[in-house]
Amino acid sequence: MGLIHETDYGTKPSASAKTVTLAIDGTKIEVAEGTSIMRAAMEAGIQVPKLCATDTLDAFGSCRLCLVEIQGRNGTPASCTTPVAEGLVVSTQTPRLKQLRRGVMELYISDHPLDCLTCAANGDCELQDMAGAVGLREVRYGYEGENHLGLAKDESNPYFTFDSSKCIACSRCVRACEETQGTFALTIEGRGFGSRVSAGAGETFLESDCVSCGACVQACPTATLTEKSVIEIGQPEHSVVTTCAYCGVGCSFKAEMRGEEVVRMVPYKDGKANRGHSCVKGRFAWGYATHKDRILNPMIRAKITDPWREVSWDEALAYAASEFKRIQAKYGRNAVGGITSSRCTNEETYLVQKLVRAGFGNNNVDTCARVCHSPTGYGLSTTYGTSAGTQDFDSVEHADVVVVIGANPTDGHPVFASRLKKRLREGAKLIVIDPRRIDLVRTPHVEAAHHLPLRPGTNVAILTALAHVIVTEGLVDEAFVRANCDLAEFNRWAAFVAEERNSPEEVAKFAGVAAETIREAARLYATGGNAAIYYGLGVTEHSQGSTSVMAIANLAMATGNIGRPGVGVNPLRGQNNVQGACDMGSFPHELSGYRHVSDNGARAMFESLWGVTLDKEPGLRIPNMLDAAVDGAFKGLYIQGEDILQSDPDTHHVAAGLAAMECVIVQDLFLNETANYAHIFLPGSTFLEKDGTFTNAERRIQRVRKVMAPRNGLGDWEVTLAFAKALGFTMDYAHPGEIMDEIAAVTPTFKGMSYAKLDELGSVQWPCNDKAPEGTPVMHIGGFVRGKGRFMITEYVATDERVGPRFPLLLTTGRILSQYNVGAQTRRTANVVWHEEDRLEINPHDAEERGIRDGDWVAVRSRAGETALRALITDRVAAGVVYTTFHHPDTQANVVTTDYSDWATNCPEYKVTAVQCMPSNGPSDWQTRYREHADQSRRIAKPAEVAE
Ligand code: SF4
Ligand code: SF4
Ligand code: SF4
Ligand code: FES
Numbered sequence: 029m030g031l032i033h034e035t036d037y038g039t040k041p042s043a044s045a046k047t048v049t050l051a052i053d054g055t056k057i058e059v060a061e062g063t064s065i066m067r068a069a070m071e072a073g074i075q076v077p078k079l080c081a082t083d084t085l086d087a088f089g090s091c092r093l094c095l096v097e098i099q100g101r102n103g104t105p106a107s108c109t110t111p112v113a114e115g116l117v118v119s120t121q122t123p124r125l126k127q128l129r130r131g132v133m134e135l136y137i138s139d140h141p142l143d144c145l146t147c148a149a150n151g152d153c154e155l156q157d158m159a160g161a162v163g164l165r166e167v168r169y170g171y172e173g174e175n176h177l178g179l180a181k182d183e184s185n186p187y188f189t190f191d192s193s194k195c196i197a198c199s200r201c202v203r204a205c206e207e208t209q210g211t212f213a214l215t216i217e218g219r220g221f222g223s224r225v226s227a228g229a230g231e232t233f234l235e236s237d238c239v240s241c242g243a244c245v246q247a248c249p250t251a252t253l254t255e256k257s258v259i260e261i262g263q264p265e266h267s268v269v270t271t272c273a274y275c276g277v278g279c280s281f282k283a284e285m286r287g288e289e290v291v292r293m294v295p296y297k298d299g300k301a302n303r304g305h306s307c308v309k310g311r312f313a314w315g316y317a318t319h320k321d322r323i324l325n326p327m328i329r330a331k332i333t334d335p336w337r338e339v340s341w342d343e344a345l346a347y348a349a350s351e352f353k354r355i356q357a358k359y360g361r362n363a364v365g366g367i368t369s370s371r372c373t374n375e376e377t378y379l380v381q382k383l384v385r386a387g388f389g390n391n392n393v394d395t396c397a398r399v400c401h402s403p404t405g406y407g408l409s410t411t412y413g414t415s416a417g418t419q420d421f422d423s424v425e426h427a428d429v430v431v432v433i434g435a436n437p438t439d440g441h442p443v444f445a446s447r448l449k450k451r452l453r454e455g456a457k458l459i460v461i462d463p464r465r466i467d468l469v470r471t472p473h474v475e476a477a478h479h480l481p482l483r484p485g486t487n488v489a490i491l492t493a494l495a496h497v498i499v500t501e502g503l504v505d506e507a508f509v510r511a512n513c514d515l516a517e518f519n520r521w522a523a524f525v526a527e528e529r530n531s532p533e534e535v536a537k538f539a540g541v542a543a544e545t546i547r548e549a550a551r552l553y554a555t556g557g558n559a560a561i562y563y564g565l566g567v568t569e570h571s572q573g574s575t576s577v578m579a580i581a582n583l584a585m586a587t588g589n590i591g592r593p594g595v596g597v598n599p600l601r602g603q604n605n606v607q608g609a610c611d612m613g614s615f616p617h618e619l620s621g622y623r624h625v626s627d628n629g630a631r632a633m634f635e636s637l638w639g640v641t642l643d644k645e646p647g648l649r650i651p652n653m654l655d656a657a658v659d660g661a662f663k664g665l666y667i668q669g670e671d672i673l674q675s676d677p678d679t680h681h682v683a684a685g686l687a688a689m690e691c692v693i694v695q696d697l698f699l700n701e702t703a704n705y706a707h708i709f710l711p712g713s714t715f716l717e718k719d720g721t722f723t724n725a726e727r728r729i730q731r732v733r734k735v736m737a738p739r740n741g742l743g744d745w746e747v748t749l750a751f752a753k754a755l756g757f758t759m760d761y762a763h764p765g766e767i768m769d770e771i772a773a774v775t776p777t778f779k780g781m782s783y784a785k786l787d788e789l790g791s792v793q794w795p796c797n798d799k800a801p802e803g804t805p806v807m808h809i810g811g812f813v814r815g816k817g818r819f820m821i822t823e824y825v826a827t828d829e830r831v832g833p834r835f836p837l838l839l840t841t842g843r844i845l846s847q848y849n850v851g852a853q854t855r856r857t858a859n860v861v862w863h864e865e866d867r868l869e870i871n872p873h874d875a876e877e878r879g880i881r882d883g884d885w886v887a888v889r890s891r892a893g894e895t896a897l898r899a900l901i902t903d904r905v906a907a908g909v910v911y912t913t914f915h916h917p918d919t920q921a922n923v924v925t926t927d928y929s930d931w932a933t934n935c936p937e938y939k940v941t942a943v944q945c946m947p948s949n950g951p952s953d954w955q956t957r958y959r960e961h962a963d964q965s966r967r968i969a970k971p972a973e974v975a976e
Contacts, residue, residue: 032152032267032284034297038066038081038094038108050116065118066094066107076120077129077161079136079154079249080198081108084297084304085207091198092132093158096120104128129162136196137164140250147194147251148259154249155196179224184234186858187256187312188245190227194252197223201244201253208247208305210449212472213238225252234861239845240308241442246294255292255312264291271722271730272310273371273715274848276601277301277421277443278724279310280791283716288736290314290716300791301421301724307442308859309848316856317714317739321698324740327709327968332687335967336699336709341742341750348666348708349754351691352388355664363662364691365392365653368614369669370400370603372744373720373732375767377605378612378620379748379759380668384647386640387757391625391647392662395614396670397606398650399677402933403568404599405610405622407577411585412807413814415622416607418584418596419560420726420793420805424451426594428557431549433461433580434487434566434939438468439845441564441600441725448562449474457556459549461490462566463540463840464869464911465904478549481906484840485940486539488572489824490546491579493535495525497550498586504554505588513585513817521582521819530824540906554587558594565602566842569939571827574932579822590817591808601725603849608723611778611794612771617646621775633774640757649934650676651927654685664691666751668744669712671700674850674917677925677936678892695747698852701917704965710747711740718743720764721786723794727804729781730791827940829928835890835942837874837910841921844913851915866919867900869911870945875901880947887948888912890941893923896952910945917962920955 042062049058052069059068064087069076080091089109096107099117104125107118119125137159144150179192202214202225213236217226228236245253258264264284272279280299284291293311297304316322326344327336339347355363366384368377377395384393397405405415412418424430424447437445449471452458458476460469463484469476482490498504499522509518528534532546553559561584567576580597589595601607613620623630631642648656650672656662658681665686676682686692686705694703695710703709717738723729734743742750745764752759761767765783772781779797786792792803807813831838846862847854854860868886880886882901887894888910897912897919905911914921928937951959 032264035070037070037083038076038078039064039083039087041067048112048114050112050114050118052118053120059112061112063112064108065096065110065112065116068112069107069118069120074120075161076107077158078108079158079196080200082200082247082249085200085203085247088199088203091196093129093162095125095128097122097125126163130164133159133162133164140196141193148254149251151263153251182227182232184232185238185240186861187240187308188242189254189256189259190225190233191252191254192224194250195225196250197225198249200247200249201225204243204247207450208243208446209239209241210446210453210472210474211237211239211241214244239442240312240862241306242308242311243305257290257292261286261289261291267294268733268735269296269731270715270733270735271604272306273604273722273732274309274313274853275441276604276606276725277441278604278722278726278728278730279306279443280730281306281310283735285735290317290735298790301726301728301730302443305443305446308846309854313854313857313859314716315858316697316853317716319856321856322739323697323699323709323711326711329707332705332707332965335969337969344708344710345750345754348691348693348710348751351707352664352755355690356388359661359663361388362390362392362647364388364664364666365390365394365648365662366666367650367668367670367672368393368395368609368612370396370606370609371669372605372609373718373764374605374608374612374723374729374771375720375764376668376744376748377609377614378767378771379745380666381613381620382638382759383666383748383752383757385634385642386638387752387755389640389643391616391643391645392653393614393647394616394650394653395609396603396675397610397614398934399569399675399936399938400565400602401568401599401606401610402615402935403573403577403930406574406932408581408597409622411578411581411818411820412812414807415610416727416807417598417725418590418807419593419598420728421447423593423596423806424448424560426558427451427456427560428594429457429459429552429559431459431461431553431559431561432468433561433563434568435562435564435600436462436464436466436468436842437562437600438466438471440602440843442845444600457552459552461487463906463909464842477552478545480541480545480549483538483540484838484909485570485827485829486535486824487567487570487576488579488822489535489539490541491576491583492525492530492822492824493532493546494550494553495579495583495586496530497532497547498554498583499526501551503551504586508588509586512591512811513819517819521821524821553583558592559587559589560595560598562598562600564600566840566939568930568935569937571829571928571930571937571940572825573930573935575822578820582819582822585817585819591806591810593806596806599725604724605722607725607727608721608729611723611775616649620771621777637770637774651929651934654682657685657688660688663689665689666693666695667702668695668748671696671702671850671852673701673705674914674922677922677938678927679920679923680893681927695744696852698856699966700850700852701962704962712744713738713740713742718745718764720745721768727793728791729786729794729796731783731786827928827937829926829937829940829942831908831942835944837908837943837945839888839890839910839912839924839941839943840939841912841914841925844915847913847915849915850917855916863913863915866897866913866916866921868897868945869900869902869905871903871905871907871909872901873907874910874945875899878946880945885948885950886945887952888924888943888945890924890926890943892926892941893954894952895920895923895955896948896950910943918951918955918959920958923954
């Protein structure tokens with residue numbers, strides 16, 4: 029069990045390699061040049077009283093509590109703002125200092141409610157600690173004079189309170205919001221005695237620009253900003269370090285507990301992905317784990333129109349196994365398959381693909397990464413030789429130019445966005461390529477140098493036009509290309525991109541971006557210093573998703589922006605373990621570590637370890653499974669932690685495929701939308717209830733640690749083991765750590781991986797092997813993994829999904845900060861206050877043309893189907909483009925998305941759907957029918973019903 033309080037050194041460490049020697053309270057100390065006297069003292073175990081200083085923020089020097097005396101210098105400088113110097117002799121405890129500190133504390137306390145015994149922060153209050161540390165024994169001033177004690181509390185934020193009467197105006201919250209989060213929501217209003225913290229002009233926290241990241245709450249040394257969970261439950265008593273289960277940033281947290289109850293989640297300072305920061309989801313949105321909707325007992329039913337019947341684990345698994353055996357006996361070995369989840373751990377995912385390959389005896393295993401980042405795997409392995417991003421997040425601190433394309437980091441990857449914004453505030457330049465004017469285009473103290481608001485579906489054309497400028501204007505890093513890339517391929521590519529049809533002037537005619545803007549962006553990327561590209565699903569979820577990834581890889585190679593910090597090609601992974609799900613062999617054609625199933629050597633290794641013969645033909649991808657089900661050839665599916673009905677495109681087709689199957693097994697936390705078509709429901713466990721690892725967007729493998737026993741009785745990995753056993757295939761592990769040992773034994777890039785190493789180092793980025801025993805933060809240093817970097821021709825082929833008179837608008841989709849994917853978790857938390865429903869963003873021009881007013885219901889119709897949602901009129905989207913999120917099942921956004929997909933990987937083309945939008949009276953007929961069906965399908969039989 030871990031500690032609650034980590035050491036706070038007061039100021040940040042110095043990066044200097046040079047050291048200086050000084051004496052503090054008679055102790056000789058050697059520290060890095062640039063270190064503050066406060067930190068130097070703390071590192072030597074000498075506590076200097078402090079209130080406004082904390083080691084996550086820049087020193088501020090306002091509270092005057094940390095005063096010291098320095099021999100030969102006048103006055104009493106603040107130790108937090110005074111750097112060490114060679115030969116200093118410092119005293120931290122003298123009669124004069126003690127008296128000064130008591131005086132300062134006396135003033136604070138005289139304007140502070142003395143309700144310590146009933147205060148939520150009792151025992152975790154720096155003001156209280158400092159009163160003790162400075163030996164304050166009496167307060168000479170009463171409460172009679174002017175004070176702040178009567179100020180009202182702001183309870184508007186669902187997760188924390190703001191009790192202004194307890195504020196000491198230390199400004200830590202304001203600085204945390206600026207420096208760490210980059211939102212600038214808080215100010216210190218007024219002056220002198222009247223100064224107080226304010227979240228906007230006369231606004232509550234909820235009404236203000238605050239994004240509820242909680243950095244201010246964490247920074248506050250008093251009970252002014254306090255988590256409501258602490259007020260409700262009390263102070264935590266132990267902590268466990270674990271990893272966020274939401275997005276691919278992979279923030280590390282201390283789960284602070286009382287017994288088995290989570291009191292709060294505190295971002296872990298030593299977490300290498302987040303460096304002590306978090307967003308609203310990871311820090312606050314964990315209440316779904318104990319939500320009343322959790323299903324905790326296995327359930328079965330013969331038909332999907334029957335109510336569910338609760339059964340024991342043994343009965344459910346025996347039924348599941350007998351159904352799968354029956355189906356295989358009747359329809360053949362290939363009539364069943366499995367889907368792994370990017371929400372589950374590496375170990376769980378590895379087990380599901382093993383179950384399918386060895387237990388089912390086929391390769392019909394696929395993953396939700398199919399529908400998001402499969403083009404990343406294809407594109408980057410083709411060009412560079414590795415299916416993963418090239419950098420760590422720290423790399424952004426060395427970038428001079430950052431291109432963000434098809435990603436919206438402030439909503440989708442908020443903690444990375446905060447680090448990026450910090451770098452941009454320091455002077456790095458930003459190029460945004462996105463149909464929407466995402467927040468990064470202009471946000472406090474950040475403004476993009478160029479925004480290229482391209483027409484959805486024209487990524488390849490724009491990226492190739494950027495390459496055109498680089499090649500034709502002589503901006504290629506020839507030395508890099510000659511040393512690291514296949515020259516023949518480069519020459520072929522250079523001739524192709526130089527063709528006039530790929531020029532900005534030609535591309536501007538259809539891509540919606542002015543030629544000069546494309547030219548300027550290309551010049552900046554090629555000549556602005558270290559240039560890094562970050563991209564998201566706006567790149568991959570297209571019919572040319574893989575081509576776009578290769579076009580990005582080409583740009584980085586051509587300009588030599590690969591193989592060192594500050595540059596690279598960085599896919600921002602959507603879900604927490606998308607990278608891991610791919611690494612673990614979840615695709616039908618690949619074993620773990622991206623070895624093709626036709627690779628005899630790789631197969632032989634698994635065969636001898638698992639004691640089975642493996643199929644050398646690739647199995648079915650998710651869309652192929654659904655097609656085969658509709659055709660009557662595919663009958664049984666085991667889905668762990670996925671809601672394909674809501675998340676996959678063309679809902680009607682998914683529903684038809686599921687309805688055609690004879691046994692659908694859903695393993696999840698809640699009765700999700702897919703479970704409406706299931707025959708067996710196996711309750712899943714949350715990340716708080718499991719041991720394992722997640723791999724984030726940086727290839728960083730981090731431990732997930734159990735903080736409470738699985739509420740459903742079994743961990744997800746144990747369920748898969750039990751299902752395999754019921755099928756007659758035994759997998760024998762006593763702990764997920766043993767599964768990782770097997771992964772390391774069979775996967776070259778994981779060769780040096782173990783839980784012991786993760787516990788020792790905190791986290792490790794693969795490849796981790798003999799050559800890199802502590803992992804690889806930056807890849808392709810000194811050469812590409814595949815040998816020579818490979819330039820690929822990126823011919824732009826317009827999607828078949830075209831606008832026309834019937835469907836004149838282009839619909840594109842994305843996420844919002846407070847919600848996560850299909851919303852199963854976040855909709856069951858107070859995060860709904862920020863996003864109760866999905867809305868359709870529509871440009872004022874398009875809205876007016878159709879008579880649509882803000883808030884009106886709008887029918888959205890495509891070739892695939894029709895849905896309805898309410899309008900949000902905004903010029904954030906260009907005329908001709910509409911946009912929505914897809915977090916709420918009632919919206920059924922995927923009813924309208926089509927089954928067009930990436931040519932190489934089948935990743936669906938979510939980002940481009942031609943639609944028509946018209947005013948409507950409310951939800952569509954399909955939505956209403958669907959809701960009725962869902963309500964009917966979710967019935968759980970009461971005991972009497974079962975008896976009958
Ligand atoms: S919660 Fe985050 S965004 Fe909101 S005021 Fe605090 S630091 Fe700023
Ligand atoms: S709210 Fe807390 S952190 Fe902010 S100024 Fe007041 S005491 Fe300091
Ligand atoms: S959702 Fe992403 S950014 Fe937010 S805390 Fe979790 S991992 Fe970090
Ligand atoms: S801690 Fe140094 S002035 Fe406040």
